[in-house]
Structures are given as structure tokens and as C-alpha cells.
Amino acid sequence: MTKLSILVPFICAVGCTSSVEVRTPIEDLQPGLNMLDTSDASWGVTAAYVEGAHVVYLEQRVGAMKPQAYRDEAPNEPVNEIDMRFVDGNGKTFFVQRGGDGYVDETWSQDINDALVTQVPDADRIRDFGLAKKAAGAFAQAVNTKAELAPFAFHAAAYALRPIPSEDPTMIAKIGAIEASRPTDTAYGNYGFGGSWWFEGDLYDKGTSCVFWYCPAKHSSVAVWAYQTAWQLGVIACNHGSCAGASNMHYECYSNSGVWRDNVTISAETNGNTSIGGGCLTSYSWASGGYNHLCNDDSAYELWQIKNGGPGGGSLDTNGDGYNFVYTGPGTGGNGSWVNYACTCAYNNRCNNDWSRPICP
Amino acid sequence: MKKKLAIAASLLIVATVIIVMVVRRKDSSHHHHDAAKTSTVEAVGIDQTDTSVSMMAMLNAPEQATPCLTAFGAIEAEGAAMKLHNGKSMFKWVAPKDAFLAACQELPVAQQQCMAPRYRRDHAEDCEKQRPMPDALKKLYVGEPIVEPDYEHQ
Numbered sequence: 001m002t003k004l005s006i007l008v009p010f011i012c013a014v015g016c017t018s019s020v021e022v023r024t025p026i027e028d029l030q031p032g033l034n035m036l037d038t039s040d041a042s043w044g045v046t047a048a049y050v051e052g053a054h055v056v057y058l059e060q061r062v063g064a065m066k067p068q069a070y071r072d073e074a075p076n077e078p079v080n081e082i083d084m085r086f087v088d089g090n091g092k093t094f095f096v097q098r099g100g101d102g103y104v105d106e107t108w109s110q111d112i113n114d115a116l117v118t119q120v121p122d123a124d125r126i127r128d129f130g131l132a133k134k135a136a137g138a139f140a141q142a143v144n145t146k147a148e149l150a151p152f153a154f155h156a157a158a159y160a161l162r163p164i165p166s167e168d169p170t171m172i173a174k175i176g177a178i179e180a181s182r183p184t185d186t187a188y189g190n191y192g193f194g195g196s197w198w199f200e201g202d203l204y205d206k207g208t209s210c211v212f213w214y215c216p217a218k219h220s221s222v223a224v225w226a227y228q229t230a231w232q233l234g235v236i237a238c239n240h241g242s243c244a245g246a247s248n249m250h251y252e253c254y255s256n257s258g259v260w261r262d263n264v265t266i267s268a269e270t271n272g273n274t275s276i277g278g279g280c281l282t283s284y285s286w287a288s289g290g291y292n293h294l295c296n297d298d299s300a301y302e303l304w305q306i307k308n309g310g311p312g313g314g315s316l317d318t319n320g321d322g323y324n325f326v327y328t329g330p331g332t333g334g335n336g337s338w339v340n341y342a343c344t345c346a347y348n349n350r351c352n353n354d355w356s357r358p359i360c361p
Numbered sequence: 362m363k364k365k366l367a368i369a370a371s372l373l374i375v376a377t378v379i380i381v382m383v384v385r386r387k388d389s390s391h392h393h394h395d396a397a398k399t400s401t402v403e404a405v406g407i408d409q410t411d412t413s414v415s416m417m418a419m420l421n422a423p424e425q426a427t428p429c430l431t432a433f434g435a436i437e438a439e440g441a442a443m444k445l446h447n448g449k450s451m452f453k454w455v456a457p458k459d460a461f462l463a464a465c466q467e468l469p470v471a472q473q474q475c476m477a478p479r480y481r482r483d484h485a486e487d488c489e490k491q492r493p494m495p496d497a498l499k500k501l502y503v504g505e506p507i508v509e510p511d512y513e514h515q
Contacts, residue, residue, distance in 0.1 A: 069413035072420050073482065209416040209451070210485070211435070211478050213492050214504040216412050216451045248485070 024048060026055040026089060033138040041148045044082075044104075049135030056131040057087040058139055060152050061104035070241055073208065074248075078151035081240060083108065084159070086132040092118055094128055097155060097236040097243055101298070113265040115233055116197065122230035129164035129231075136160040158246045165231035170251075174200065178227055183260065196260035198227040201306035203252045203299060204244035205357040220299040220357040221249060224266065224306060235266055237302050239295035253360035255303040300358035307361050411448035418442035419478045429465035432476035433458055436502070454503040464500035468493055 024036055029050045037046040044061035063081035071079050081099025085108060088094055093111045103109050137160035143149035165171045178198050202223040207215025223244040226233040236244050243249065407413055422438035425431045436455050443450045456464060465476055475481045475488035
């Protein structure tokens, strides 16, 4: 009994103080924009936006510095890859934008997958996207006036300019076909929360390395959207450069899952058999071949995973579109627990060393 | 006695927890910061590719008296950079200087401005709208052909 009376508060002490993520609760916030953490611009920022009884949190984390060529080409964009996300009042991530191959804060990947198994009423999520838009606009305006925080304005400002999914004519137009694809032999309710998802991947691109009126290469990025009975989750893969949806990026085409998928996870670089949306794991370089990769390989891989629901086994056969995705790493010999997915166009004849944007499979 | 001690210990632990939580909360803006991940690991190969070397050489070429002179200076800088880099120019053909300048000066002023690489970069949307007819461009330069995937299959 004596031991127990000591142990209980001790366990409580450990449990109560071991939380990694600290977000100021809504009752301690002011209406409108709250800057929660701007103390270290080399690390990132955290803010919150309150309207009525609801809050969304905006978080940005600073990643790898972009190559000099990208910095020279787009001096108005942040010099580092930056991850950005919005989190709802219950701590659930509903929009994330990834700068490079993996998340700067690796816990975001799990947070995204938690969002895929947590029920959120459509109306709440629609409201969250709307709040996020207001948050982004207010945040961009606030940080733009402070030199050290100005880089964080760029992606927030771009988000603020986008329509939210429920008001985007393109996203709305897709819903009819998606709903029509619902299996009729299954009760509608079973396709509500916890169950199936429909995935959409929108490919955006822009000319890159342009001089005069000649652009020898293209940069591409994919916006992944997850739908149940409303658009619930967005994952933008910027693939090291400009992000899908940005004003300088042009929409090209889309791929979708074509079926409703169960027990799916969305990850960055730790792709499993049911993972969607990961980029290529191997070295990032324009010297394509030899399993290096660049943005267009990432885009191709992301689109193929959306279509296939995961990389599948052995290799992802995309014959006909100019891309192949192959395993490399210890797992290939059956003696390791992990594999890398190398994206390469070295074994086909139409992908121009990956310098053009991929097709949408 | 033991019971009193246990209660005292419990109270002490609870008090410690409260203090720790208060301190953590006050300091919450700092305790969870990881080190910034601002390495250039992913970017190593990009800057060494021919296309990047070409573009950076042209963007960094000095401004000259006119946009057309700046444009030709940028092309010369690109050529020099590629020679040094032992790479392949992004241009298949460029007109000789006199012909280049003459053809450039025939362009409307708005198009001439877009011949200066940094101006074109900073006014990309406007310059795209100012795209000259293909015949006019062919008098200036021909880019290396770009092989696109077969988009008809999508």
C-alpha cells in the first residue's frame, strides 16, 4: 500500500510531463491570430487562430537548404525547404505540405496516419479548412513585417490564396464521380469513418532553368487529397521546389485510386505495402540514372502509389509511361528489414532523364 | 509512521510535478525545438548538373548597356561556364554576336527586356505573355531539343 501510494503519483508525474507536443489550449488563446512560438527562426514557427469556440494551429518547420540553382531561380521563395501543416483543436493534422523527401519533424508522418483513423464530422473539417485559410492570411501578414520571420510568410500566403476544398469548383466537380463509385453492395455507413478512403493526386508543374523563352526542364509537385464523405485531408508533396497549388505552378493532370481503399497510410519516405504518397528515397540529383532521383521521379512515384495503393511487391511496373521504380537496399537480398524505393528512368526510352513532368497514370 | 512518510513522499512528488509542469509551460516555446535540419545533403548533385550550371552562369552575368547586350553577355558566360564544367550547353545554336544583336533589337521593347535573364526571372509571367513568334526566336538561338514523355497515353 505504501509503495502504491508513492508509485501512483510517480507514474502520474512521468505521464503528465512526458508529452512532447505542447499546444496552448484554446481557453488560453485570444480571438484571431496568436503567435505561439517564434523564438527560433532556424527551427520553425507555431501559431494558432481562434474564431468563436474553434481553433486551428499552423506549424512550419525548417528543412534542408535548397540547392543554389533553385535559390537563384526563385529568390522570392524561402531558401530552405519548409514543411507546413494545420492541426485542428483536437490535435489532428488535416493539411500538410512537405518540402522535401521526408518530414523535418518525423512525428508528422504518424500524425497524418492518425488522422486517417480518427472520425471528424464533415462540417467540422470544412470549418477547419476555412479557419486555416484565415489563419494563413493573418499569419502571412504578421510575419512579413519581421525580417527573420518573413520566409514563413511565403507558403502561408500561397495557402491563403487557394479555395478550400469544399469551395473549389474542381474539387467539387470530382465528387459526383467518386460517390458514384461507392460499392452498392455495402452499407453506406460502412464507408464512413474508420473505413475506406478515395485518393486523388493532382500534378502541377512549371518550367525550370528557364532563360529567354526556353525552359530545358520541368519541376513538378503533387497534391494528394483524401476523401470519405468530404475532402478530409490534404498532403502536398513539393518535391524540393515550388509546391502544387502555388501561383507559379500549373495544373496538368490527375490520378486517383479508382477504388475505395482500407487501412491505408500516407507516409513520406517510409513506404510500406499500403503507403501512399511517398517520394523516392535515394539521393536527390539531376544526374539521373544510378538510382538517383529528382522532383519528377518523386511526382511519378506519388501518382503511381495513389493509383496502386502502394508500391506493391518487387517493383512497381509502370511500363509505358517512362518510369520504373525499383527496390534497392538490404531488403532486396532478403536479409534486411527495410528497402528503399529508387525512382529512375534509366531503363526506358521516353522520360528524358526525368527532366520532364511525368504522365498521370 | 510509514503511512505518514508515504503521504509526505506523495505530496512531495505531486508538488514537484506541478512545479515541473508550470516551468515546462512557461518554457514550452523552447523545450521541444530540435536542431535545425538545414544541411545541403539533398542538394549536392543539383548544382553540378549542366542545366544548373548554364542557368546560374546566365543569371549571374553582369548587366550591360542594353537588354540585348546583357542577353548576349549571358550566353557568352554560359559558354565559358560549360567549357570550364566540361558540360553540354543548353543551346544547340546561337547567332553570331552582330546577327544576335540585330535580331534582338528588332523585337518590341517589352520583349527585349525579357532577354535579360534576371529581368525575365523576376517578371516570368509577363515575359511569358510577351513570347515572340518562333521565327523571331530562331534568329537568336535554338535550344537543345526537349524530349517529352508520351502524354497522349495518360
